[in-house]
Amino acid sequence: MIRVALFIPCFVDQLAPTIGQAAVRVLERAGCTVEFPEAQTCCGQPAFSTGHWREARALAERFVRVFAAAEAVVCPSGSCAATARRAFALLDDGDAAWRRDAAALAPRVFEFSEFLVRRLRLTDVGAFFPHRVAYHDACHLLRELGVRDEPRQLLREVRGLELVEMEEPEECCGFGGAFAVALPAISAALGRRKAANVERAQAEFVTTGDPSCLLHIGGVLARQRARARAIHLAEILAAERRPGAAPARP
Amino acid sequence: MTDANAGRERILARLRAARAAAPLAPPPAPHAAGVFAPIADPLVRFQEECAANRTELYQVDAANAATCLGDLLAQALAPGDGAPAYVQDAPILRRLLAALPPPLPARLRWSSEAAVGGDAGAAVTLAEALVVRTGSILVSTACGGRAASVLAPVHIVYAEAAQLVPELDQALVAARACAAAASMLCLITGPSRTSDIEKKLVLGAHGPRRLVLLLAR
Amino acid sequence: MNAERQFRRAGARAAADAARQDFLRAGLAGYGHAAAGARRRFADWSAARDRCQEVKAEALAHLDAYLLRFEERVVARGGHVFWAETAAAARDYILGVARRHGARRVIKSKSMVSEEVRLTPALEAAGIATVETDLGEFIVQLRREPPFHIVTPAMHLRRGEIAALFQRELGAPPGADSAEELAGAARRALRDQFLAAEMGITGANFLIAEEGLVAITENEGNARLCSSLPRVHVVLTGLEKVLPRLADLGLFWPVLAAAGTGQPITCYNSLIGGPRQPEERDGPEEFHVVLLDNGRSALLADRERRDTLACIRCGACLNVCPVFHTIGGHAYGATYSGPIGAVLMPQLGGLERFGHLAFASSLCGACTEACPVKIDLHRHLIRNRRDAVAAGRGRRREGWAVRAWAWLAADPRRYQRAGAVLRRLLRVRRVLPGEGGMLDPLRPWTRARALPAPPAESFREWWRRRTAAPPARDSHD
Numbered sequence: 001m002i003r004v005a006l007f008i009p010c011f012v013d014q015l016a017p018t019i020g021q022a023a024v025r026v027l028e029r030a031g032c033t034v035e036f037p038e039a040q041t042c043c044g045q046p047a048f049s050t051g052h053w054r055e056a057r058a059l060a061e062r063f064v065r066v067f068a069a070a071e072a073v074v075c076p077s078g079s080c081a082a083t084a085r086r087a088f089a090l091l092d093d094g095d096a097a098w099r100r101d102a103a104a105l106a107p108r109v110f111e112f113s114e115f116l117v118r119r120l121r122l123t124d125v126g127a128f129f130p131h132r133v134a135y136h137d138a139c140h141l142l143r144e145l146g147v148r149d150e151p152r153q154l155l156r157e158v159r160g161l162e163l164v165e166m167e168e169p170e171e172c173c174g175f176g177g178a179f180a181v182a183l184p185a186i187s188a189a190l191g192r193r194k195a196a197n198v199e200r201a202q203a204e205f206v207t208t209g210d211p212s213c214l215l216h217i218g219g220v221l222a223r224q225r226a227r228a229r230a231i232h233l234a235e236i237l238a239a240e241r242r243p244g245a246a247p248a249r250p
Numbered sequence: 251m252t253d254a255n256a257g258r259e260r261i262l263a264r265l266r267a268a269r270a271a272a273p274l275a276p277p278p279a280p281h282a283a284g285v286f287a288p289i290a291d292p293l294v295r296f297q298e299e300c301a302a303n304r305t306e307l308y309q310v311d312a313a314n315a316a317t318c319l320g321d322l323l324a325q326a327l328a329p330g331d332g333a334p335a336y337v338q339d340a341p342i343l344r345r346l347l348a349a350l351p352p353p354l355p356a357r358l359r360w361s362s363e364a365a366v367g368g369d370a371g372a373a374v375t376l377a378e379a380l381v382v383r384t385g386s387i388l389v390s391t392a393c394g395g396r397a398a399s400v401l402a403p404v405h406i407v408y409a410e411a412a413q414l415v416p417e418l419d420q421a422l423v424a425a426r427a428c429a430a431a432a433s434m435l436c437l438i439t440g441p442s443r444t445s446d447i448e449k450k451l452v453l454g455a456h457g458p459r460r461l462v463l464l465l466a467r
Numbered sequence: 468m469n470a471e472r473q474f475r476r477a478g479a480r481a482a483a484d485a486a487r488q489d490f491l492r493a494g495l496a497g498y499g500h501a502a503a504g505a506r507r508r509f510a511d512w513s514a515a516r517d518r519c520q521e522v523k524a525e526a527l528a529h530l531d532a533y534l535l536r537f538e539e540r541v542v543a544r545g546g547h548v549f550w551a552e553t554a555a556a557a558r559d560y561i562l563g564v565a566r567r568h569g570a571r572r573v574i575k576s577k578s579m580v581s582e583e584v585r586l587t588p589a590l591e592a593a594g595i596a597t598v599e600t601d602l603g604e605f606i607v608q609l610r611r612e613p614p615f616h617i618v619t620p621a622m623h624l625r626r627g628e629i630a631a632l633f634q635r636e637l638g639a640p641p642g643a644d645s646a647e648e649l650a651g652a653a654r655r656a657l658r659d660q661f662l663a664a665e666m667g668i669t670g671a672n673f674l675i676a677e678e679g680l681v682a683i684t685e686n687e688g689n690a691r692l693c694s695s696l697p698r699v700h701v702v703l704t705g706l707e708k709v710l711p712r713l714a715d716l717g718l719f720w721p722v723l724a725a726a727g728t729g730q731p732i733t734c735y736n737s738l739i740g741g742p743r744q745p746e747e748r749d750g751p752e753e754f755h756v757v758l759l760d761n762g763r764s765a766l767l768a769d770r771e772r773r774d775t776l777a778c779i780r781c782g783a784c785l786n787v788c789p790v791f792h793t794i795g796g797h798a799y800g801a802t803y804s805g806p807i808g809a810v811l812m813p814q815l816g817g818l819e820r821f822g823h824l825a826f827a828s829s830l831c832g833a834c835t836e837a838c839p840v841k842i843d844l845h846r847h848l849i850r851n852r853r854d855a856v857a858a859g860r861g862r863r864r865e866g867w868a869v870r871a872w873a874w875l876a877a878d879p880r881r882y883q884r885a886g887a888v889l890r891r892l893l894r895v896r897r898v899l900p901g902e903g904g905m906l907d908p909l910r911p912w913t914r915a916r917a918l919p920a921p922p923a924e925s926f927r928e929w930w931r932r933r934t935a936a937p938p939a940r941d942s943h944d
Contacts, residue, residue: 270529
């Protein structure tokens with residue numbers, strides 16, 4: 001039985017805890033022992049990507065310290081997992097010891113779907129979700145971690161779920177962290193395009209492994225009073241068939 | 251001559267300061283290996299590539315080459331406008347065009363007599379090499395000069411199957427040899443084209459509308 | 468108005484024009500399809516990229532030696548090589564050549580370096596008529612606007628707009644508005660220019676060191692005419708475009724074509740080594756190569772960003788960039804637009820004017836993935852942000868927010884209390900009217916996007932409750 005140290009991105013912790021709860025449920029159902037090291041805070045991604053590398057380094061050090069002994073660190077966010085796995089090493093400032101520590105942790109950091117499929121070799125987690133779902137390839141999940149098929153494999157095994165491919169699934173939704181508020185017009189135009197592609201695919205839900213993309217896409221869909229909604233992959237995988245209950249609709 | 255200027259020395263000083271300590275790298279292995287898949291049947295592949303890049307390919311026996319070239323030239327030169335055909339002055343082309351029916355012989359201009367002009371209705375040249383991988387034709391200034399293969403609306407090339415090389419690598423070896431004497435070489439792949447207007451392909455942008463290759467076996 | 472404000476405004480305006488975005492994307496979808504096909508012609512596209520990266524790294528590591536070798540070979544054939552430190556030096560040299568030959572008419576083929584040094588305005592100011600001959604460049608020159616894209620300069624224009632332009636400027640007949648007719652009209656209009664010009668100016672795609680050759684890639688044949696017909700041929704190019712040897716083109720020609728236009732290989736790949744040689748009957752009598760530095764040697768010294776000089780100007784990063792898709796090329800207000808422009812412009816044109824372009828990216832990484840020479844594009848944008856912050860040129864409010872956040876996140880208890888306060892504030896905000904309106908403090912977000920209701924309980928609060936009461940394991944309330 002594998003012991004999983006869960007890393008919950010700060011924004012999931014505060015604004016979308018159901019994603020974290022769903023991840024816990026799925027991991028436990030898959031037979032993992034889930035731990036949540038409470039000393040964790042933020043991986044430092046916002047500081048890293050806005051160029052505040054001193055602050056990013058301090059948060060990265062905390063992350064490495066907190067998870068140093070973990071067998072596997074699992075995170076329901078592609079961009080946070082990518083930060084720990086790929087960006088930490090860039091914050092070296094010529095410090096070889098830090099590079100070593102960051103490199104030692106990197107291979108034990110997994111994004112949620114990646115962990116299930118690549119590490120646990122599990123694609124059927126016994127979920128039931130009778131809806132039409134489109135998968136959006138979140139950028140960092142796709143390009144930093146190379147995760148393209150894993151989420152789709154998981155979705156294909158969900159009972160009742162119809163997986164549809166929308167147009168331009170790999171085009172950025174326009175979130176981009178600080179970009180979303182620094183250049184809101186461009187960010188929103190991309191969000192509207194993504195929302196339109198979801199709608200054209202006649203999907204009831206759009207999903208991915210990155211909560212921040214979902215906040216953005218979901219926000220655009222809600223503002224446009226669209227029928228489709230955004231939902232995290234973990235929430236779909238956590239949904240089960242309950243006798244007598246209405247079809248799962250979190 | 252080199253135009254001596256202080257800027258040159260300052261630029262070079264900065265480049266030297268940034269230079270790597272390691273010595274110059276030795277020449278690499280040919281690039282095609284490992285990067286491109288092997289070609290099964292060179293002639294078939296060459297035909298496919300020519301069709302794809304819109305080169306009009308005619309394969310002829312040596313015995314029929316003269317007739318075929320004459321027909322192509324007659325077709326390229328409209329009877330009315332009197333535009334001349336500009337021809338690379340090479341023994342093989344002299345021989346192939348020796349028995350041209352009138353009035354075509356009067357419309358030939360040999361490269362040894364004059365450079366190609368804006369009035370050319372067609373150009374006939376040889377090639378340095380043909381590339382199977384891309385369906386390309388390598389020419390140099392030895393093939394009738396610099397402008398011959400680009401100024402006329404129709405470019406007719408006479409080449410032999412023995413000139414086919416599988417990869418760009420071999421064509422570049424040939425080009426290297428030519429560059430010792432020629433001031434310009436060009437690897438031509440199909441007729442001139444543009445997609446600058448709504449990404450729609452139009453042939454004959456500024457160069458030839460037609461590229462015709464007469465390949466003798 | 469400063470460059471950043473101008474960029475925001477132009478970007479927002481373009482972002483609001485969905486029809487134009489659809490038009491741009493429709494054009495680029497064709498490119499995407501062709502490029503994918505061209506990549507499939509490689510047995511191993513990724514290996515080809517690796518090799519390109521290696522060859523370029525070698526060329527840059529010994530740039531001085533390779534450039535000297537190139538110069539030596541060109542000079543041996545009777546050509547001239549001028550090393551221009553600045554844009555002004557390049558302009559002055561070319562003007563001098565033109566004057567010496569009494570040139571009144573210059574024909575040009577496509578060269579982004581000529582845009583970089585503002586060559587055409589300088590020639591025109593000196594009374595030398597200068598005509599762009601690449602069809603797309605010709606069109607944007609008639610419109611008196613800069614190229615929209617480094618490879619396809621007129622991709623933003625519809626056929627109808629070009630037809631109207633040609634009617635007005637060339638006297639083309641009305642109704643002649645198919646791509647064939649328009650290309651034909653340009654061909655006819657430019658034919659006489661080609662034959663009459665005294666001087667031709669081209670760019671270069673590669674400088675081949677070992678053999679001393681300038682490699683020019685094009686589809687139309689206009690660069691061939693520019694370098695064949697006039698008495699003088701001037702090549703204006705960045706000094707970084709070196710490849711060690713001719714054999715390297717066996718890799719770079721098909722890679723440039725695949726990434727640039729999605730072709731297996733471009734129609735004309737010319738190699739030019741000097742002026743007309745004694746036994747040759749045509750070609751220019753004089754041949755000049757102008758090697759432009761203009762900030763490139765400083766970039767070479769920057770180990771972190773040196774790979775930027777490996778750029779072969781294929782435009783692939785623009786073609787896949789969601790920001791470019793949304794705002795187009797002109798909004799950047801820069802010679803080089805898109806991801807490579809955002810990386811390069813601060814180095815070539817100054818941090819002051821172009822530093823803000825580092826933020827014109829969602830950091831999606833599509834550019835880095837598309838780059839055939841594997842330039843670390845999106846991470847360079849982050850590095851540019853880092854340097855802006857370090858130099859005290861970062862964006863102030865963002866800096867406060869990040870530092871405050873980092874301070875809170877340095878201590879889990881502090882972080883947790885702050886989170887609770889944040890959620891309470893968001894709840895209070897929700898009962899106020901006017902979400903997304905002018906008075907909403909979160910308007911940059913909420914104007915186009917709803918914000919979900921904050922939960923009463925954070926994940927860690929839920930976790931603590933759950934571990935404190937083990938039997939209630941599955942209560943996901």
